[in-house]
Amino acid sequence: MYPEGLHYTKEHEWIKLEGDQGRVGITHFAQSQLGDVVFVELPKVGKPLRQMETFGVVESVKAVSDLYCPVTGQVLEVNSSLESKPEQINSDPYGQGWMIVVKIAEPKELRDLMTAEKYKAYLAAEGH
């Protein structure tokens, strides 16, 4: 449920390194807490983001939740298929449910993020 090799935030985003880029989404835990995702609002390609700046919003039937960018960088790609099929975030949060790709400006910021093991321990400590 929490793939190895990804880096995780305390706000329940993941980032996967792809060279000097990073692919970003929300974790299994985040999607299960939200329930059925019905709406996403994502940034435009080219938008610069600081680490842990909000880059969009995800909404389930009942809840509205901000999305936080794990690292500083510029948006290179946006998963526009989520506009018509937001349920991919529930069914495949680490695959088809990806949200944006960013060009990583400060690789050392990855050290601020958690490994899968640490993220699982973090969830457990939070009582989940």
Add this chain to the structure above:
Amino acid sequence: MSEPAGPLKRTPLFDVHRQLGAKMVPFGGWEMPVQYAGILEEHRAVRSKVGLFDVSHMGEFEIKGRGALAAVQRITTNDASRLGVGQVQYSVLTTPEGTFVDDVTVYKFADDYYCLTVNASNIEKDFAWVRDHIVPTSHVRNASDEVALLALQGPKAQETLQKLTPVELGKIRYYWFAEGKVLGVDCCISRTGYTGEDGFEIYTRSDHAVRLWNALVEAGTPSGLQPCGLGARDTLRLEAKMALYGNDIDDRHTVLEADLGWIVKLEKGDFIGREVLARQKAEGVRRKLVGFEMVARGIARSHYPIVKGGNVIGEVTSGSPAPWLGKNIGLGYVTAEHAAVGTEFEVMIRNNPVAAKVVQTPFYRRPR
């Protein structure tokens, strides 16, 4: 809704919900299931098959005595004198300002015996209100803790419940009820609900709730019965434009502003709040609750401002996706000149104006 401090109350079905894997949330002082399989799936089950809800958190008051009718007439806006024995009525407990203490259903059991079903979060407030405002020849008793309430809703509700009771359900008309045995235990079977769908609300003893729930699940499984939580209850009631106390109706808006003029019977005689409501009816309301759908992409949520031409003209009280209709809908108060069907305005979503328009309600009407 703000949650009161102190331990959350639990219905007799709490352990059953946990075993079914429900996600539990605080609601009006109660720890209640918000979803089991998922809100969308539960919503669709009620519209196309049958759903089962635990609504035992709701409150029940008995009003008895020679003056029972006079008492109900005094504290509510609808005309309870029109009720036959076995009939149910949607009504409002009003303040002297014509605003809501609560919305209620009134049940007539006998000329000297009525029951009110009230919202869970309002039980204590309502009981004090009723006790302090009924007539001296009547008395009120709070039976909420002894009573469990299950709602079985959807096109397959009747065939499901019929397996468990000798009462001829086909003879109970909408907004009527029958007293009879379900699984051999005395129940009140009411053809009412909060989903816009056909169905029943079954009042029973608290100690019978688990057995009844399990039997209904078993009886309904061949028809695709789905346990449903408060999440689906909310989206279902919104599609049917049924008001939610604390969101769409409260002690700051009058019954007429809430577009519930059809349950305000000024001609029945005096009642609490009548003077204000009579004046408002004559003069017209300044703001009104309307139903709208989003024209542009976005979901309206409670408390988002409604704007037109850069001016705030109102506020959203409920908003959500409408799973059965496939669009995003909402309710909100707007100034009266912007309340007509077809009026275009914008909902402010995260500081962006997003186009919406006033539409006919209810948003959803069940096929008959």
